[in-house]
Amino acid sequence: MDRPSEVVQLELGGLILSLEQASDLAALAKENLRTREDPVWLYLWPSGRALARVVADQESLSGRRTLELGAGIGAAGLAAAARGAEVILSDREPEALALLARNRDRNQLSAEILALDFTQPQKDLGHFDLILASDVFYGDGMMAGVLRFLRHHLGPEGLALVTDPMRVQPAGVNGAARLHGLEVQSIVLEPGGVLTGGVNLYQLRKRARPT
Numbered sequence: 001m002d003r004p005s006e007v008v009q010l011e012l013g014g015l016i017l018s019l020e021q022a023s024d025l026a027a028l029a030k031e032n033l034r035t036r037e038d039p040v041w042l043y044l045w046p047s048g049r050a051l052a053r054v055v056a057d058q059e060s061l062s063g064r065r066t067l068e069l070g071a072g073i074g075a076a077g078l079a080a081a082a083r084g085a086e087v088i089l090s091d092r093e094p095e096a097l098a099l100l101a102r103n104r105d106r107n108q109l110s111a112e113i114l115a116l117d118f119t120q121p122q123k124d125l126g127h128f129d130l131i132l133a134s135d136v137f138y139g140d141g142m143m144a145g146v147l148r149f150l151r152h153h154l155g156p157e158g159l160a161l162v163t164d165p166m167r168v169q170p171a172g173v174n175g176a177a178r179l180h181g182l183e184v185q186s187i188v189l190e191p192g193g194v195l196t197g198g199v200n201l202y203q204l205r206k207r208a209r210p211t
Contacts, residue, residue: 041072
């Protein structure tokens with residue numbers, strides 16, 4: 001990528017991922033002010049680290065069809081690939097897709113790279129056993145877009161793991177999830193406050209229909 005970058009080592013128990021990311025957050029902030037675009041996908045934020053750790057803690061994800069939404073640098077999806085999942089790393093930004101491919105190849109892992117806007121997904125995308133996402137509730141309407149996507153693309157026994165730096169309240173996620181036919185369990189992964197290192201994990205599944 002044209003912006004200054006560095007390769008960092010992400011240690012996840014017995015798994016170590018080498019990940020290229022932006023090296024200058026101040027430059028990113030200046031770019032955001034200049035262009036009014038927010039290239040948040042260029043950096044491994046605390047929510048992304050926490051989600052990758054949760055995924056890496058799984059003993060095996062062998063054969064599970066897995067999608068990382070808005071994957072950015074791909075930490076969680078690559079952790080899933082290392083645990084045997086059949087992974088698709090997705091993002092809507094062309095530059096992010098190129099970065100995902102480099103990080104995949106750097107770690108010698110198998111994963112498909114897919115251009116995907118979760119607000120307008122392809123009709124033939126199908127269903128997933130596991131959907132991963134971090135920092136996807138930062139813009140207006142994004143929570144509703146993510147929940148609609150999960151409603152349509154989680155398999156009957158599928159699980160979605162979504163981490164958030166406490167931008168939203170668990171009660172708000174729970175209420176919105178119910179409107180979309182989902183049930184949710186929230187867990188505090190990292191204590192703290194909004195954007196100060198705190199991370200919530202949301203585990204979402206389709207609600208069972210009454211028999």
